[in-house]
């Protein structure tokens with residue numbers, strides 16, 4: 001790494017650009033421990049404050065992560081999740097060549113929560129299956145999904161079916177075709193419980209995604225709230241003017 005002290009480009013910015021380049025071209029591999037603030041400061045004859053500013057920015061941008069008492073490490077590349085195209089978690093992972101799996105946290109049949117009656121076009125007496133799953137990619141937790149499925153679309157859904165794809169089960173058992181979805185995305189921070197389930201720290205950034213999914217003919221069959229790890233996911237959208 002070379003720092004040009006005469007350059008009008010601030011030194012913290014030069015450090016950032018240098019490190020980003022090394023991370024992007026693989027010179028610095030994921031989970032590599034990078035030199036400490038003190039080592040960088042001594043190596044370049046600059047202040048620790050300047051190095052700290054560069055490293056903190058890179059942590060905030062997701063290029064680096066800190067581990068208490070251990071140091072600063074290179075992050076893994078985030079998954080790029082396209083926002084167009086309605087896919088299941090299992091399909092997404094298959095496309096990436098990764099193994100999708102689930103850990104079932106909660107599974108029950110219950111009266112449809114009041115606020116979901118209009119969303120799922122149900123009446124007071126209708127029941128829904130409520131299922132909460134941790135979704136894993138190659139055994140690493142990526143998201144928590146809490147889904148509400150009207151009883152009449154869930155057939156004989158049991159815990160056993162939920163080791164695989166929910167969408168596959170639903171399409172096979174109802175004969176309906178999954179057609180479209182409405183989604184809302186929000187930035188959030190992980191609660192203590194979410195952090196535990198996702199193996200991150202409370203207060204870490206997460207993406208909250210709320211989806212209502214429909215069969216053909218506009219029939220809603222799923223309402224799901226997902227909490228995705230902010231350090232592992234990036235949402236991609238293309239736009240045309």
Ligand code: 16G
Nearest residue numbers: 088089090165166167168209224226
């Ligand atoms: C995706 C969907 C979720 C759906 C799940 C089905 C988002 C935000 N969520 O994760 O709504 O329930 O796929 O996946 O994309 P599965 O068929 O693998 O169980």
